[in-house]
Amino acid sequence: MKKYVAYIRVSTTKQELGLESQLSIINSYIGKNDEVIKLFTEKESGRNNNRIELNKAIEFTKANDAILLIAKLDRLSRNVAFISTLLDTKVRFKACDIPTADNFTIHIFAALAEREVGMIRERTKAALSVIKSNIETNGHHISKNGNVVTKLGRTELKKEHWELGQIAIKMKRANNENIKRAKAFASSLKENGMNFTQITELLNKNGFKTSTGKEYHNTSTRRLFVE
Template sequence: MKYIAYMRVSTQNQSLGLDAQSEAIKRFIQHDDTILATYVEKDSGKNNNRVELTKAIEYAKKQDATLLIAKLDRLSRNLHFITSLMESKVPFKCCDMPFMDNFTISIIAAVAEREVEMVKERTTAALRVIKTNIDTNGFHISKKGNRITKLGQSEFKKEYWAKGQQAIQVRVASNPNLMKAKAFALSLKASGNFNGVQITALLNENGFKTSTGKDYHHTQTMRLLKG
């Protein structure tokens, strides 16, 4: 297979990070594989204007090659950016997640998108309850015990929605460990060969941990699969 390798570090001085990524790529490559070119980016993961990555993608298109990244979080911690890459039709592989492909990440994107919609639905329902209480009693008592006598209309709604959306992005898109566990579990489910109990066992056998650093249990696995 033909590969275009891409590596990224956040600062100019992270040579050890590049060495580690380079070693990961070498271990991934098989004897009949070929790396046509290697592109190195030295920029923050928060910056989605990746000059070298753009070059790598364009070259991969020309060569009909696969983009190869040592670690998924080296590509980006922004889910929307990763899905944009997927939409470019350039196939890619991650050395630390060999089971990850365009199909798997599309599932993750759909799950994340649905989760954002669920936050929006819960926010709308919560605002409806607050408005009803204010209209009926003249006030609403929040969970923190604050007395609310009026809503800030669009400003309140925008702030509420922005916070919810930001929380989802941080938890799903910026958590590479959760993303890896989700991708692994979803890929097993998509194969049709594993049930929830077996997926839980495989998550633990492969060293995946929950957000609190514990082993997965069946209930947590089900939540992971549902997003």
């Protein structure tokens, strides 16, 4: 029997992966003979790395020779330095969405998530720059939804952030999530000098599946780089 300590973080803003969703993922992950001996919850922004409840969860996990369990890796943080610090505590932990990941793959996924956040931030910055320029030139800016913006106040900023967020969500849903993550993972491995055989082996070892739910072979791995 495995002993788990579950940690759930919900954002300070409304989000899809809330408390009940994460609990459902965790309950589906643990085996029927396993046990969650304690649950820690925290309402905190992902940008804040000073997590009081997470620190308590880590100490409790280590004291009880258990495994810290989270629903998704990004529930901890999208910050590579934070993930590295967590690994340095030597606490055993598992992410339900990447159950077979070792320290190496966890670093890769954290780096990819951090990069995605940075890209969204840059796109938002560029969009706001266009809005400002249009207001200065024309006296107003018309958003994609037809909203007329005449000044960059807090309300308008929130509105544009929301619209950009909706675009990002739609783009994410338009792609097959398994393939998207497999492509990112495979690309990182290739950049580190691995060949297709090695990449295929690691894809299968870490539980990745093709769009039809099958294991990867060299042919399907190569296809990731041309799709």
